[in-house]
Amino acid sequence: MKFFKTALLCTLATVFASLAAAATPNLDQINERGTLRVGMSTFVPWAMRNKQGDLIGFEIDVAKRLAADSGWQVEFIPTAWDGIIPALLARKFDVIIGGMSVTEERAKSVLFTEPYSHSGVQVAASKKLAEGFTEYSDFDSRKVKIAARRGAFTVQIAKETFPKAKILQFDDDAQAFQEVLNGNAHAVIASSPKPEHETVKHAEMLFLPFSERLSKGNEAFAVRLGEDDKKAFFDSWIQARTEDGWLEERYEYWFSTLDWQDEIAQGQ
Numbered sequence: 363m364k365f366f367k368t369a370l371l372c373t374l375a376t377v378f379a380s381l382a383a384a385a386t387p388n389l390d391q392i393n394e395r396g397t398l399r400v401g402m403s404t405f406v407p408w409a410m411r412n413k414q415g416d417l418i419g420f421e422i423d424v425a426k427r428l429a430a431d432s433g434w435q436v437e438f439i440p441t442a443w444d445g446i447i448p449a450l451l452a453r454k455f456d457v458i459i460g461g462m463s464v465t466e467e468r469a470k471s472v473l474f475t476e477p478y479s480h481s482g483v484q485v486a487a488s489k490k491l492a493e494g495f496t497e498y499s500d501f502d503s504r505k506v507k508i509a510a511r512r513g514a515f516t517v518q519i520a521k522e523t524f525p526k527a528k529i530l531q532f533d534d535d536a537q538a539f540q541e542v543l544n545g546n547a548h549a550v551i552a553s554s555p556k557p558e559h560e561t562v563k564h565a566e567m568l569f570l571p572f573s574e575r576l577s578k579g580n581e582a583f584a585v586r587l588g589e590d591d592k593k594a595f596f597d598s599w600i601q602a603r604t605e606d607g608w609l610e611e612r613y614e615y616w617f618s619t620l621d622w623q624d625e626i627a628q629g630q
Contacts, residue, residue: 399455482575486557509538
């Protein structure tokens with residue numbers, strides 16, 4: 363009887379060990395390798411090269427901290443943005459950490475984690491023409507001109523948020539911002555971090571009238587469909603780094619300041 367109980371316990375232990383292993387097969391591959399392979403593309407300030415040719419940026423900080431916390435090395439695999447999901451599905455890397463917004467269409471091909479950052483649309487206003495403007499209603503007037511890039515999502519947001527204002531459309535963000543700097547428009551609406559960075563560059567002429575962005579995006583890690591063990595592990599890490607404020611601190615450094623600008627190579 364004693365022998366039978368011992369044998370049964372050993373069998374159960376083996377079964378539980380097998381179940382535990384089966385529960386995290388995708389995560390185990392990373393643990394066995396000891397290196398997290400990260401797919402990313404270079405976009406300022408998400409990921410870029412410094413003057414020494416090394417990768418720096420918000421996503422780089424995130425991936426390095428994730429790897430360090432998990433006892434892994436990290437390998438970055440730069441990939442063209444239009445091919446980054448196919449490359450993930452082809453198993454060229456373990457995860458996409460590249461400022462990828464969660465969309466229904468993408469969710470058909472990949473499994474998203476919980477969001478770890480929230481970019482979006484912001485307004486930069488003229489200190490001269492929009493002095494004292496702090497409410498949406500201040501800009502929602504037929505007397506107000508708001509610049510935006512033609513064909514961009516920001517035009518739709520501008521029309522929805524400020525239906526009475528005159529929306530001036532330009533071929534690129536640079537022209538839209540220049541219109542405000544030239545004193546021909548009260549404000550410009552663009553995707554972050556452009557408004558934040560431009561107000562730092564032109565602090566004497568521009569300001570951010572709103573502390574909150576007009577619309578908020580959700581960026582998440584992406585893994586392959588069915589890799590629920592990796593998603594659960596990454597979700598736990600994101601929750602921990604959200605609660606301790608580290609993700610917010612790193613995001614604000616890269617997106618709301620230009621303290622890092624002297625580090626990067628020219629032409630980025």
